[in-house]
Amino acid sequence: MGSRQIAEKSLSILRSLPRISLGNIRDNPGSKITQKRGRGQHGGDKHGAGNKGGGQRQNYMRLGYETGNNPFYLRVPHENYYKGHHHRRQYPPLSLKELQLTIDKNRVDITKPIDIASLVRSGVYNFNPDQKHYGINLTDEGADIFQAKLNIEVQWASEEVIAAIEKNGGVITTAYYDPHSLFLLKNPKKFFETGQAIPRRMIPPSDAIEYYTNPETRGYLADPEQISQARLKLAQKYGYQLNNIQNDSIYNMLCERKDPRQIFFGLEPGWVINLKDECILKPKDEKLLSFYAI
């Protein structure tokens, strides 16, 4: 092959290759010299020890070092109570007093079931699912003044809170959401605008199953019959008359619950919400229906 052919071939290669731009060039090899820490007489000058004196000549040992003894700070056996605290589930609190104030100011509608999405929408509650926040811990501050009759779903509740809500004829459920679902609940509009199908909610992890299947904590996976027994038991313990839900005028609202696989009230997994044309895309394909089956 002659040199002329080589030149032509390389030119044709150049034509088909992308144009040279700032995005695909790099420095010539050997044009940049990285500074190295010198170790010679003047190359490595002071090594951070300062100029003359104790800094250079004395040996300042690290804090707690006892020249070879077993140091004091290691001599005592240590129990790490907070080991792995940054991996644990956190539930930022919301008090009953704050909830009552939002209801008084019409920021949440108690004629509809309340969940974490409606509380975030009201502006009273905020949380960050990416910081291991797994939802609302409803606390008992203001349990004495609480007077609303509602159907609320939170992620964590104490016995006092459950009693305060059931005393006023309301219903409380504790439900688990995986972080992905919590992102959707925090900003549903943002999710609908992406045009993705609503996913399924995941089941709780093994260490949370016990809490969410327990009727005493009104877990969403507990047996409804056992929950009604636990309601009666709590009413007797705290000494109040339990509201008979069956005869209530808002019976349908109080009985509204989400499916364990459902994220939003009334919207099923697999649906795509089109906010622009105000229509819903529902899957008909067998494969999709079985994938999103509740």
Add this chain to the structure above:
Amino acid sequence: MATVWRSRCAFAPLLVGKSVRILNNTIDLGSKLIPKPLSVTLCAKDYSSYGKSPFVDKITERYDYEIIKNPPEWEYVKRLLPLDIIPKVTPKDNYPSGWIPPKEEAQNLPYFIRRTKHHEIPIYLNLTYRGTRKVTKIKKLDGDIWLLNHEIKKYLNSTQQRYVETRVHELARFIEVKGDFVTVLKEWAYSKGF
């Protein structure tokens, strides 16, 4: 089949600049996905920039679905969308939280404290110098601000049993009171009907 498909997909991002925009639900089986022999001399297509790469077309739906217009479930979607405005407070028999609505009679006073957009009285505590200096600030004032200042001083003198320093800012319409009197002043404002 799977291997054939994977090998096709492997070339897809190289060949089609816009193939990343293909939706989950669709496959593009257009001509662009099928790898052509990359001959150096016979390279007619210019893929050197994003603008020159062709658009994706011939998209076929992989899954069957139905579009429902005006669905009954839209009410549930509306509930999730953020509030456009902060709702007004409807009159109720009692407010268990301790919040008190503004009263009509406060309109007749020579001075007025407006509520915030969250229906709260604008009285705040400002902490400075690492929390050692406490100053209570009353904002959103209308009318005779000096008369209001006089009344506040008189009220605090009688309740606190001592002289209380205040500062009136006529232009920015606020009064600052030296010390933490947030709860005391809020109670006073509620009693006046603001």
